[in-house]
Amino acid sequence: MIVAKLIDTTLCIGCKACEVACQEWNDQEYTLGTFNGSYQTMPDLAHNFWNLIRFNEVERNGAQSWVMSKYQCMHCAEAGCIAACPAPGAITQMANGTVDFVHENCIGCGYCITGCPFDVPRLSPATKKVYKCSLCSDRTAVGLEPACIKTCPTNCLTFGERDELLRSAEIRTRELKADGHAQAGIYNPAGVGGTNVIYVLNDATQPEQYGLPKDPEIPWTVRLWKGPLKALGAMVFMGSILGAFFHYVIFGPQDPEKHGHPEEEPTHEA
Amino acid sequence: MSKNSSRRDFITRSAATGASTAATLTGAPAENASAAHIAPLKTANTTKYTSICPYCAVGCSVNIHTLGDKARNVRSAIVHIEGDPESPINRGTLCPKGASLEEFVQSDRRLTKVRYRAPGAREWTDLSWEEAFGKMAARIKASRDAGFEEKDAEGRTVNRLENVAMIGGCTDTNEINYLLGKFRFGLGILAYENQSRL
Amino acid sequence: MKLDEIRIPRFDAYERVMHWMAALSFVYAALTGLALWTPVLYWLASLSGGGFVIRGTHPWSGVLFSVVIGWMYRRWAKTMYLDADDRVWLTRLDKYATHQHGALPPSGRFNAGQKMLFWSQVATGLLLLVSGVVLWFPEEMPRGLRLAAIAAHPLAAIGSIGGILVHIYMGTAAVPHSMRAILRGWVSPEWARFHHPKWYKVWRDSANLR
């Protein structure tokens, strides 16, 4: 059974409780930042900050609006990080769909950072390993909701069975459309096989306003690397080794006695 | 009063909120070959206390998880503070301040000793409670003896003290406020304000 | 002096050290790279302390290899340009492979195959270095570059390792005594005359043996 988070951005009040609950539950070290000209806690996610509310002041239909949306691991069905990860067992997709990092196995190469179409994993300068939201796998394993979900005051965040959440997201979208938000919709991008973090957006035609990529997918170079290039490499390496072996079997080593000399004098002086 | 937290918490929470999640759908480790890495729940062996968030007046209930049995030489340590799912007010949710109450209780800036600043001094010095109570009571008595009015100019009994003011209380319980009231009226203090009036 | 007692110096100590530094760093980089390249070969990582360790060491071995390649370039680039004979030689690669040496134009100090290996290693080495540096610092490099590097690095490695595999075969089983040349530095006049006639001639002329 696949579980998911539903983020109804229309109910988000940017209170950042989820940020803190995440920090607190995961015993993160807090960092004191510098002023960055915004209400946003920090410009970007960090190895010790897995869940960021992005604040975006935009104008919609001539009126001021302030878009707040949660930014964290999307737990993709087809995860770019897993596709890119070279260390066996370092990233695992659990039976419930959670994409979790196993830090004992992480080698800190950062390929997952490149593979992730949402730019989520972050390298710790101290441990040289990569970190991101675990969907509180320690909590979900014992039947508790992830910390961010539990703390969310406005029910902007819900946790549950993915299909059920998709259904309620559809209902919510219909409500919003009826309420005059013609562009309302669900963000569950197909390019990564759907995400286990699903958004309801007031304006699904512009996910960028929420800091979400329009058409995320596993990068083709990652697919190339993990697919065709592996085959090509295997062919080249095996071809070289076998070719050399059979060359030796058939022709043996070069032997001046047997094989005659090249032309003694240069035909063309360089 | 205290219960060991367990899966039961979740079940009561679900029952209370009608949430649709259930333990089985969160991917219990048994069905999960790669779950061995999952850390043990940090609240697994804690004692749970019920409390109320000390910040704003929404009145969210919180569960305080502690380790240590309060034996004579043990000061129990707070491991985690989380919203109480049974509260009809917050149903387990908390705001960013409430969600980090553990930081507040266990802040390394908490005062742990009586600090004293002598007139004109540039630094704090430490004081024992006994010394502090002795000095403070003497100061209060001196000011009260100087300023207490039993009768006003018209000879009416007024029993008041106007050269000492008291402030505070809104960060503390009703009972403390009641005691502060007795303290105040016992001394005869009229100038008494608190945050509710600012 | 009998001809078969003569030792023609082929690689001086400087070059030998250079070569073996390149060889060792390459083999280390290649093996650790292969470990990271496919889970099938991930066991190779444990030969060098495990995945976390080789994530740290692999880039440095690559840097070392690149430095040595640069060194080689300074030392050998001039002798590695193809001349007219080399171009003909390359068209007759099949003759070389099937030991029909009589049909080949004479080679200088390095034959055209060696020269091509040199240039291919310079090229792939450069590509490996650039893409490797990009991959080394995932948080500092733009994602577009990293995405290009993620494909370019293994592609270059495939070319590079493929070439080196052939090189190792040539240097060991296929051409007897060439290993001695790179280990101890000398070859016999006979060997020189057979494999690198033009180089041999230069040596012979300078030694004034005729």
Add this chain to the structure above:
Amino acid sequence: MTNGWTDVANADVVLVMGGNPAENHPVGFRFVMEAKRQRKAKIVCVDPRFTRTAAVSDCYVPIRSGTDIAFLGGLIHYAVTNNKYQRKYVIEHTNASFLIAEGFGFADGHFSGWEKDHYDKSSWQYELDGNGYAKTDATLEHPRCVFQLMKAHYARYTPEKVAEVCGCTPEEFLKAAEMITVAAAENKSGTVLYALGWTHHSFAVQLIHAAAMVQLLMGNIGMPGGGVNAQRGHANIQGSTDMGAWNMLPGYLKIPRASQTTLAEYLKVNTPKALQAKSLNYWGNTPKFMTSLLKAYYGKKAQRENDYGYGWLPKIEDKGDHSWGAFFDDMHQGKLEGLISFGMNPVANGPNTHKMLTALSKLKWMIVAENFETETAAFWNAKTLAAKDYPEALSAEQIQTEVFLLPAANFAEKDGAFVNSSRWLQWKEIATDPPGEAMRDQEIIARLFLEIRRLYEKDGGKGREPLLNMSWDYALPHKPLLSEVAKEVNGVDLTTLKQVNGFGELKDDGTTACGNWVYSGCWTEAGNQMSRRGQEDPTGLGLYPKWSWSWPANRRILYNRASADENGQPWDKTRAPLIWDGERWRGDTPDYKADAAPGTLPAFIMLPEGVARLFAPDLVEGPFPEHYEPAESPVSNPLHPDVSANPLLKTYSSEGAKFGQAKDFPYVAITYRLTEHFHYWTKHTSSSSELQSNFFVEVPAELAAEKGIANGDRVRVSSARGQLEGPALVTKRLRTLKVKGQKTYHVGLPIHWGYVGKVTGPLINNLTPSAYDPNSGTPEYKGFLVNLEKIS
């Protein structure tokens, strides 16, 4: 709150004004969002700033800080002239029909009876009949009935005038008015959520009265999803008010005045008389509450013969004033010797920090009990810690104040009850012990009190009787158990020594003792009602009668009788907190006699009128709220330029006249909290410090462009009191407003920083004025004037 947090979910319209619940009460705001989702409620947000509340509202109207009465007056005008008020409710449950004496009027900024510095209120009184009851006209047609007077008073508040004063457009006002007055329908209800955006004005009480008037006209008081709801800012700000501060004893009993020399005189002045024949006039029970309090305070020493110890209570001089502004001004003049502060930080949170610093330096001694070292505790070091902000402050060597900083316990280290905004008393447990040598507050108070008493017993001194007769008979006198205190607060029948069940059992003959009558019922013979955890919600309205305990009498919605019509049936069948079943009222604890049939009493049992006051003659500056400008304003009052500010505005200015003019300080400053921080506390915690590490100044984009200020540039904000510096956050969320035709800018100042903490920054109260509301003595922290400069 007349209602409660959980009840907000029952609203059809939510007017958020003078508050920003999404940021400051996020968990309370969940019920707003629930109303929005479940009931399709509309959220109207009226605020100078486009806040996080505005971001999720259906209608946002920016208004100039301090013009809320103009806006609400406009709503009253709109409702009355467009017949968008609940007439039946207004006739039955308000004093709209009451006749006012001849001669009442309003002209040129003053109500009738203005005499230079005060009002002669004789023209503000009800016209009484021979029995002393008010005359009424149920048709609301009499020219001197409250309704007609109100209509006339607000005739000036047209949408255009509102726009001119507030700076919004008439269209914006009308859109909001239309949404809000939907609640005028009998089966609709609307709530008002406010906080310090209303109370931090020099006309705060009038402002809240204006809101109450709107709600009464809409028929929203007593309704589920209705009410006037103050969102209180500290965990027990409600409880500490209930327990008495300023000029109050516990339970809103007034501290006696010097002229009330006997209990009888006190009771005569303070016990109201009914103004309608049937009015229950519950405050008529004042003798029972007061006598029981005296019995709790003085125990066996309180006897009928000695007026139950009434004489030992301190008396306020008849015109005496001991509000914040008054006694800090006295302190500033060197009239005070000592200050005792339990968890309060006046240097940070009092207006005009400079004055606070000087005032404290004139004390002989100061005792501060705290969790953290605060700006107040370290006030003597301000010059070192914040040299830039306080160049003129005295240095530590020059300050002779002796300071005791006592390490107090935290909420988690104590039990006891907090009262939330909903008036719910919620009991908490002791989870752990205080750190190090930190001590629980009850122990600090008790030991200090007992030590003082010991000195008086030993050495004698002035005023021994009041001090030594105060009861302190706790099982552990040095550290009273809070459960024992709570039982004393609840009250006990001294004849049976049983806990009383509620204030209905209190007596005025000395046979009951009760520490706070409004809390009576919180700890009965059935045990601690405040720790109850029942989940039942029989009305389905989120009243949860068995979760904790609500004052008064576990009533969850105040004035709930008004939610039912003349037959005791709910105005809205789907939302029925109270129904008359023919014999009794069912549902919430009725704000009525439980077995009195609907018509027998008027609904507002706490008021002598028996109905709610549209016309409130007890307020000092007028029975109807009138728009006055803040003490410092960029314009003169568009309604009456010659009487611009509140004519009874209170100022205490021993520090000199410290008000600025618009020519020097052209911008309107507003102060506020951010969701990330709590007051001046969380700068001591890592988590909140991470969420907002830095102080900043919010600057409107248009003003920033004028001044060449880019996002992040350092700016200096100055007022007539002082100045501060910080980085600018340039935003379009602070819209330029057109007031009286001229561009008006707001400058935003979040409050949370100071000179001690994990993160530090300027105290915004460096800038705020010593201007106070005349009714409550609350300072005007919002809507004062500043200048803004870029620091190059």
